[in-house]
Amino acid sequence: MSSAARPIGVFDSGMGGLTVMRALIERLPNESFVYLGDTARLPYGSKSPDTVTRYAVQCASALGAYDIKLLVVACNTASSTALPALTAALDPIPVIGVIEPGAEAAVAAAPQGRIAVIATEGTVKGCAYARAIHARNPGARVVQQAAPLFVALAEEGLTEGPIAELVTRRYLEPVLAASRPEALVLGCTHFPALKSVIADVAGPEIALVDSAATTAAAVERLLAQRGLARSGPHEAPRFLATDAPERFARVGEIFLGAAIPADAVEQIDLQKL
Amino acid sequence: MSSAARPIGVFDSGMGGLTVMRALIERLPNESFVYLGDTARLPYGSKSPDTVTRYAVQCASALGAYDIKLLVVACNTASSTALPALTAALDPIPVIGVIEPGAEAAVAAAPQGRIAVIATEGTVKGCAYARAIHARNPGARVVQQAAPLFVALAEEGLTEGPIAELVTRRYLEPVLAASRPEALVLGCTHFPALKSVIADVAGPEIALVDSAATTAAAVERLLAQRGLARSGPHEAPRFLATDAPERFARVGEIFLGAAIPADAVEQIDLQKL
Numbered sequence: 001m002s003s004a005a006r007p008i009g010v011f012d013s014g015m016g017g018l019t020v021m022r023a024l025i026e027r028l029p030n031e032s033f034v035y036l037g038d039t040a041r042l043p044y045g046s047k048s049p050d051t052v053t054r055y056a057v058q059c060a061s062a063l064g065a066y067d068i069k070l071l072v073v074a075c076n077t078a079s080s081t082a083l084p085a086l087t088a089a090l091d092p093i094p095v096i097g098v099i100e101p102g103a104e105a106a107v108a109a110a111p112q113g114r115i116a117v118i119a120t121e122g123t124v125k126g127c128a129y130a131r132a133i134h135a136r137n138p139g140a141r142v143v144q145q146a147a148p149l150f151v152a153l154a155e156e157g158l159t160e161g162p163i164a165e166l167v168t169r170r171y172l173e174p175v176l177a178a179s180r181p182e183a184l185v186l187g188c189t190h191f192p193a194l195k196s197v198i199a200d201v202a203g204p205e206i207a208l209v210d211s212a213a214t215t216a217a218a219v220e221r222l223l224a225q226r227g228l229a230r231s232g233p234h235e236a237p238r239f240l241a242t243d244a245p246e247r248f249a250r251v252g253e254i255f256l257g258a259a260i261p262a263d264a265v266e267q268i269d270l271q272k273l
Numbered sequence: 274m275s276s277a278a279r280p281i282g283v284f285d286s287g288m289g290g291l292t293v294m295r296a297l298i299e300r301l302p303n304e305s306f307v308y309l310g311d312t313a314r315l316p317y318g319s320k321s322p323d324t325v326t327r328y329a330v331q332c333a334s335a336l337g338a339y340d341i342k343l344l345v346v347a348c349n350t351a352s353s354t355a356l357p358a359l360t361a362a363l364d365p366i367p368v369i370g371v372i373e374p375g376a377e378a379a380v381a382a383a384p385q386g387r388i389a390v391i392a393t394e395g396t397v398k399g400c401a402y403a404r405a406i407h408a409r410n411p412g413a414r415v416v417q418q419a420a421p422l423f424v425a426l427a428e429e430g431l432t433e434g435p436i437a438e439l440v441t442r443r444y445l446e447p448v449l450a451a452s453r454p455e456a457l458v459l460g461c462t463h464f465p466a467l468k469s470v471i472a473d474v475a476g477p478e479i480a481l482v483d484s485a486a487t488t489a490a491a492v493e494r495l496l497a498q499r500g501l502a503r504s505g506p507h508e509a510p511r512f513l514a515t516d517a518p519e520r521f522a523r524v525g526e527i528f529l530g531a532a533i534p535a536d537a538v539e540q541i542d543l544q545k546l
Contacts, residue, residue, distance in 0.1 A: 040320060041313070046312075047312070051313050051516045148428070149425050152422050152424070152425035153422070244319070244321045
């Protein structure tokens with residue numbers, strides 16, 4: 001297969017990365033995609049950096065076997081922890097995470113440098129967003145808040161109503177009171193599912209930065225730079241899951257915004273690779 | 274070491290099983306314990322039966338290396354799915370799960386046989402509680418409800434207040450309206466952390482069945498039957514975690530009801546065994 005005709009690999013700890021996949025499909029309709037969700041070991045957000053890195057490299061190696069031309073790490077926790085290891089493991093295939101594009105969009109949306117980041121416990125502890133933001137604007141004031149319940153709410157499809165609103169207030173009100181941010185980074189692929197209630201609580205003056213769209217734009221630029229953009233018609237996306245393909249299809253719909261037929265999801269065993 | 278002097282092994286997908294450990298320590302103060310939390314791969318509740326069984330057997334084998342005299346499966350999902358495989362893997366060491374003791378207590382608390390079970394998605398799908406209850410009372414009417422958000426609430430320590438109450442109402446009100454249960458089984462080791470708000474919503478006429486205490490009673494009977502009860506002073510409990518021992522110690526306190534020094538938790542790698 002010609003270099004440009006090869007698929008783009010996308011992986012996440014589970015189904016949340018399908019929000020990134022959705023943005024990629026919308027922006028790059030000619031491309032083919034292979035998506036891997038490590039559902040046997042999700043979530044990554046509460047696990048240690050060493051464990052996340054080991055799991056992420058196994059995911060990347062599995063996608064490498066599908067002759068991908070580019071890897072998108074559609075998991076904030078893995079992007080914040082494992083990007084150097086993933087880049088080394090896949091070399092020379094380029095690897096793009098969601099942190100740098102998200103940080104770039106946040107800096108653009110916050111002229112005064114007041115930025116809040118909500119994310120998993122692992123991403124908050126790793127401080128990758130704060131580092132990436134400060135690399136672009138050393139004077140930025142970054143406030144981080146772990147929001148682990150958002151993952152459970154999104155996975156249960158409980159993305160509006162009083163429970164979602166109360167949980168959102170619990171996480172956001174201290175952040176809003178402390179820092180009056182101009183931009184709020186949704187630093188976990190699950191969080192865009194709660195975008196509407198987050199926007200209501202945050203108010204109209206705060207720009208919500210969703211790394212899905214900004215990552216898709218970064219992928220488009222990289223493909224163009226390297227002459228890897230596909231021109232012909234795409235193939236249907238392929239879905240791989242390390243466990244429970246039926247649940248992947250059902251819950252995945254919430255994040256992809258489109259039906260996933262249960263028989264379109266193939267189960268693979270990373271430990272046997 | 275004499276048979277009776279050997280420790281009791283306890284395992285769970287994470288920290289929730291410490292509610293069972295707590296009941297065991299209270300009821301059996303002379304015994305020594307080794308607890309393993311598979312924090313690198315938690316939660317089990319949303320994973321497939323095959324994957325849960327494979328993980329559970331690895332946990333049991335790791336505890337087998339600590340010369341245990343008895344294994345307590347302090348995870349409802351693993352108890353409902355993997356008990357035959359665990360019993361085979363550890364033979365002749367006896368294995369006790371939390372489902373049978375919980376079902377026994379529920380049947381005793383529900384003379385008319387009206388029983389509700391709240392549990393993880395995996396436990397509900399496996400129907401192990403319903404089977405164990407029907408084996409004791411074939412006329413019982415069992416209503417099951419998956420309550421996955423309870424796990425996230427308990428792990429965040431959000432066990433009271435308006436969010437906990439709204440989530441509890443969301444899960445329990447349809448169950449209460451449908452079946453007017455006499456007994457409500459807390460079919461996940463995380464749920465006793467929410468017992469107070471669950472009791473408020475359920476009302477005083479419904480008996481809450483917490484399998485931790487009933488499992489401890491079953492362990493006491495089995496040790497007595499086999500002459501395995503320890504008489505001398507116990508050793509301090511040992512804690513093993515497959516990832517993030519610091520988080521295990523911090524979150525584990527919520528479930529154990531006692532401090533766990535971070536340096537008392539040893540990290541082990543099940544994949545290297």
